[in-house]
Amino acid sequence: MARIPPIRMGLSRRDFLKICTIATATMGLPVEMVDKVAAAVKSSERPPVIWLHFMECTGCTESLLRSSHPPLARLILELISLEYHETLMAGAGEQAEEALKEALKKYKGRYICVVEGAVSTKDGGIYCQIGGRPAIEILRTVGEKAGAVIAIGTCASFGGIQAAAPNPTGAVKVSQVLSRPVINIPGCPPNPYNFLSTVLYTLTFGHPPELDDLSRPKFAYGRRIHDQCPRRPHFDEGRFVESFGDPAHQQGYCLYKVGCKGPVTYSNCPVQRFCDVGAWPIGSGHPCIGCTEPSFWDRMSPFYEHLPKIYIPAGGGIRVEAEKAGRVAVGAAAAVVAAHATIGAAKKVLKSISGKEKDQEE
Amino acid sequence: MRKIRLETVSRIEGALSLEIKVDSRDNLAGISWKTDLFRAFESLGVGRPLEEMPFLTARICGICAEAHHLASLQAAEEGLGISPPEGIRKIREAFGLISWLRDHLTVLLLFSGPDLESFPSPDSLSWLEKTGLWDLFLENRKHLRRMLEIVGGRGHLALGGIPGGWGKKISSEERKELGERNERVLLLARKTWELYWEKTVSQPFLWPVQSPLVALSPEGSEVLVLPPGKNKPLRFPLSRFYETLVESEEGSFLKRINLPPFGAYLVGPLARFYLFPSPDFPLSREAHQALKNIGEPDLSRASLFRAYEVLWAAERLKHLLPELPINHSLSFAPLKPVRKQGLGAFEAPRGLLLHHYTFDLDAVIKTVKIITPTAQNLGVISDCVPRFWPYWPLTEEKNLLFEIQRFIRTFDPCVPCMVHLLRNRSPRDSSPEKEGQRKIF
Missing domain, CATH: 3.40.50.700 (NADH:ubiquinone oxidoreductase-like, 20kDa subunit)
Structure with a gap:
């Protein structure tokens, strides 16, 4: 033929x-x-x-x-x-x-x-x-x-x-x-x-x-989604979505706390968008599930829990908290991200304190 | 005794092979189905969070991803005791209709289209170019992908499904865009219907249906069963229908579903046509009337019913779009199951699709069972082959294989959906494990 x-x-x-x-x-x-x-x-x-x-x-x-x-x-x-x-x-x-x-x-x-x-x-x-x-x-x-x-x-x-x-x-x-x-x-x-x-x-x-x-x-x-993400400024400033549908979600804040795996996922999705000019998960308000990374169904699950808490299904309905696997797989990046997120949150607290002080001075 | 092997059937989704045994008088002595691809999805779901199932099961099949996404979502919601608000239901319906359009148009214009020609059939792309629909088809792939993207959050393998809600908002501009794009889809739907009508209606009846027709009721709570020769369908509550079904193995890795006491039954466009009420929309009402006039259900015209559904779905969508909520508020229901199982049902493009999960009170999956349209239709396919055998050209093997493939394609089988879901093992697999044999998972 x-x-x-x-x-x-x-x-x-x-x-x-x-x-x-x-x-x-x-x-x-x-x-x-x-x-x-x-x-x-x-x-x-x-x-x-x-x-x-x-x-x-x-x-x-x-x-x-x-x-x-x-x-x-x-x-x-x-x-x-x-x-x-x-x-x-x-x-x-x-x-x-x-x-x-x-x-x-x-x-x-x-x-x-x-x-x-x-x-x-x-x-x-x-x-x-x-x-x-x-x-x-x-x-x-x-x-x-x-x-x-x-x-x-x-x-x-x-x-x-x-x-x-x-x-x-x-x-x-x-x-x-x-x-x-x-x-x-x-x-x-x-x-x-x-x-x-x-x-x-x-x-x-x-x-x-x-x-x-x-x-x-x-x-x-070559680059992490996190580093190219349009929501990155929210991350840096400690503005996080705490649960789907909350005011922060409506405002388009960072999805890290609701499970976004952008910090450990390497892809040009934020720049290229999905399938040329279209939407992409984070742009639609959904956390990245890390689909360009090896073993993402195991390493990135649960999709709606933030890093580095990673569970691996062990069959028979049992789920094992794989701290070790998490550390080896994504732990290093996650630790940096978690530290960064803490700094962002701290900055937010400091800002709010300084704002209050300013108000008091006025 | 001679054996005729067909490895593999082309222009269907997935890999399906068959072996036909023919005796010295050209009588059919046996037929065995074989699929060469088994991914064990029912095993892969175990131990995972319930809320991930809509994403995981969407990967069963890239063609039917939206159908699995919606059925899975419904199963999860039943277990969680959640009922989504009316606006969310409408968004999901729109999402399902767009997937119908995309799926049916793909099947009609890429898979089954060349079967409208005589043997040997041309390849799909050449045939499509010859019909003059190539440009419009490609243009509509673009429209439908964009429409899925607007509603589902991504053009393929959507991200909209959140238990109790829908994760992708639709703005007023996007809703307007959906309407504009749907007009172009409607144009292709009309042309496709006209093409299939012209090529199919004058052909003789070849393969009359002698099996019950089955479809989910339009409101989704019951299953309608129309036995052969009857005018009024029997109505079963969804859960009772599911519990009545009997699974067995057919060939290698294939799941066959029977409905006692009827046995094999047919789901899909042809079944829906005879079980659903006449539509209220102008073009599809006219098409519906024309189809009513051509006579009894016949499998050789199954594609014509699919073409009718394209027309209906585009018109239904047109009427639904103005009702879609704009920038609906997002919500994420707490993942606390109120019961330990959930059953979801959706009329997928190929027919009734059922997802059933059991889980613990932490919403961790314990068992997964998925009944796909092709698994339900397999019994009819198997039962029909001996019936139609005497009418197929036996002298030339190539012609025979062409006819058999054409027959199989009328069911629009989706093999990956069917085989990836087989229960883990059957008793005959208990022999010691050795190379080349299935083992216990």
């Missing part, structure tokens, strides 16, 4: 440049680079992409296709040559498997392998199979021969929800299966601009962007 054919995108030049500009800014590059990025998109051969779905909810593909203004999904579909994508392709069974084999042979060493979802390792990987083959086997075959491997979403990057305790299927992240570098674009769901910018960066410069210790592009995951 032939690959999914290119579609007439009808993307206007204005939209095209707009996307390139946002992507360039996302990469942290100066505006002068926009032309270079745009030229790379136009001149280069469309990179072949094999898109694998493993243990996931298709939320990453959905998020990508649900991108709004500008029409990002169009550019992504225009930019890449999608050779294999289970959800979107017409063929099934042997036909689909033939398409995969053909693409592997034709583009050996040149294609980008995008993986959505975690990989089951328990019992020989039988909890995730495609066409009768365990995902772990497919990933080894496709991943090792790829020019680059991108793990899109938190499931592929870090194991995600199925790897949460008690991890009944032995789900692991993509990089745990492959003996080669993997670029992680975490998020539940991930921001499509971070995916697009990573591909564009690689096309423009011929090599992947600089990565952090968790293999995430630094341009997108």
